[in-house]
Amino acid sequence: MVSNLSNRGRVPAALPAAPALEWRPSSRHRRLAWIGDAIGTVTIASVVVVVVLWFAGGNVTVLLHGAGGPATALGRLTGLVSADFLLLQVLLMARIPWVEQVWGQGDLARRHRWLGFTSFWLMWVHIVLITIGYAQDGRVNLLAQAWDLVLHYAGMLLAAAGTLALVAVVVTSIRRARPTLRYESWHLIHLYSYLGVGLALPHQLWTGKDFLSSKAATVYWWSLWGATMGAVVIFRLLRPLISSYRHRLTVTSVRREGPGVFSVVMGGRHLDRMGLQAGQFCQWRFLSGTGWTRAQPFSVSAVPTSRSVRITVQRVGDGSDRLARTKPGTRVLFEGPYGTMTADRRSRRDVLLIGAGVGITPIRALAEMIGNERVPRRAVRPSVVVIQRSRDVSMALFAGEFLELAKRSGIRVIPLVGRRGPSSGWFPGPHTVHGADALRRLVPDAAEREVYLCGPKPWVREVRRTLRELHVPGSVIHTEDFAG
Known part of the structure; x- marks a missing residue:
């Protein structure tokens, strides 16, 4: 009672505010990282299996005996690894959903390119070594042996046609040749890779000793071929047709x-x-x-x-x-x-969205998505900053929509309008601008934000260079290339 009387007329002390909830990445972010590690492990394991099967197939004995033994044995090994890489690169670009979700088109295209070129050159090493090995054993010249292989060995005519198809794909994949082709033409030529892979199968089945050297080898190769062809049919053909019909x-x-x-x-x-x-x-x-x-x-x-x-x-x-x-x-x-340039991939609460030209398209959608995210009670809402780069005001897309988003969701939009000047990086203006300093002035906490980028590739490279100067980790920078 004394306590009550003594407190009469006083304003009760305010209760301490509950601490704000800590922002945490989505569980999907962590799950995809695990899936990526698993896919990488399986890829390495496949090459190890191929080498083990080569050893188990008696190729060490071939390597050490006969005039053409070394070339023949090594030719078989390079052919097997080439075939393994060839099928792995097709699997990478088969539009398998969980593979796409882990790496996205840009990373997948780079891995596909590395596997493709490596497989291509190993294939030519295989052809040369096998021809040399057979010629040495048969004591004939190389041209005669090559002619004999193509005409008289089962499946070799088809394999030769498949090789030509792969040559067409590789030639159009060279960096200097790619810009000269329309996307539609480049994409059509790349479909020849499926033809090349398909034409190689009879050769491997009918004349490839290591394909049928043991039950384990037969099971492995048929499983890999079956999985590859099945993935292409299911995810490249059936899944799009079913989804299109459903929606x-x-x-x-x-x-x-x-x-x-x-x-x-x-x-x-x-x-x-x-x-x-x-x-x-x-x-x-x-x-x-x-x-x-x-x-x-x-x-x-x-x-x-x-x-x-x-x-x-x-x-x-x-x-x-x-x-x-x-x-x-x-x-x-x-x-x-x-595409992996999604809000649930981020590991930080606050974001910096940067787009140039029509590259502002996915940025506009992300700004709306993150700006309107539902957050738990007592949690701090994400801070969204958009930098829009455009040549002039008339080319600044979605200006009205960004204004509405700013009013409704509290996002901040920074327009950068004007032509690039000499040595001015990705900022507009006639004078040299140090990108890192300029970005730090515009967004002081840029280095602490998750960053999403979309725009012309040279421009994106300039922005990435600026972000590196600010010590922004590559793991929190998201871009997307539309390839393949």
Whole structure:
């Protein structure tokens, strides 16, 4: 009672505020890291298995005996490793969902490229060594032996045709040759890789000693071939057809966004079950006349809903010109979704989103997604900063939408407008600008944020260089390349 009287007329002391909840990465972020490690382990194990099977097949004895023994034995080994790499690279680009989720198109394309070129050169080493080994054993000249191999050994004519198909793929993959081809032409030529792989199988089956040297070897190679072909059929063909039929996408409107840029809005059934997130893209086919067979990769430019999906496209070729003329009601086929530039991949709460030109498309969707994230009670909302790089004001896409997002979600938008000057990096202006200092002034805590980038490749490289100067870890920088 004394205590109560003594406290009369006093303002009760405020209760201490509950501490804010600590932000934690999603469980999916940790799970994907584990899956990536597992895939890498399986890849290395496959090469080890091939080498072990080569040893078990008696090739050491061949290596040590006969005039052509060393060349023949090593030729078999290089051929086996080449075949293993060839199938692994096809698996990498077979659009297997959990593989795509771990690495994304950019990383997958780089791994695919390394495996492809390594497999290609090992294949030529295999051809040369086998020809030398057989010629030494038969005591004939190399040209005669090569001619005999192609004409008289089972499956070799098909293998020769497959080799030519792979040569066409490799030639068009050389960095200097790639920019000279339209995306559609490059993609069509790359389909020859499936032809090359398929034509090599009879040769390996009929004349490849190590393919049938033991039950273990037969089981391994048939399993790898079967898994590869099955993955291509299921994920490249059946899955897109089933998804397209299930969701039945059609164009509802096409509208202009800026000079040479337009958006396509699509409707359909159960679109919230597509699994499509902000920051991702699909390969789209619009069934509106000639050219519909060529898929084109476009990112979503708004958070997908149960009723609509929006993509934004720049007119840069025949395909995009045709798309700009697409009429409402046009049916749409799609593959995907693809891409790892999603909000749930981040390990930090606050984000910095940087986009240039039409590269602002996935950035716009991510800003909406992260800015409107549901957070637990007492948790701090994510801070979202958007840097939009454009040549002039008329080319700054979604200006009105960003303004609305800023009012509704509290995101901060920083426009960088103007042409690049000499030695000015990725910032506009006629004078030299030190990127790291300029970015630090604009976003003082940039080094503590998760970063998402999208824009022309040279521009992205400049931004990455700036981020490295600020000591931003590569693991928190997300970009996406539309390849393959």
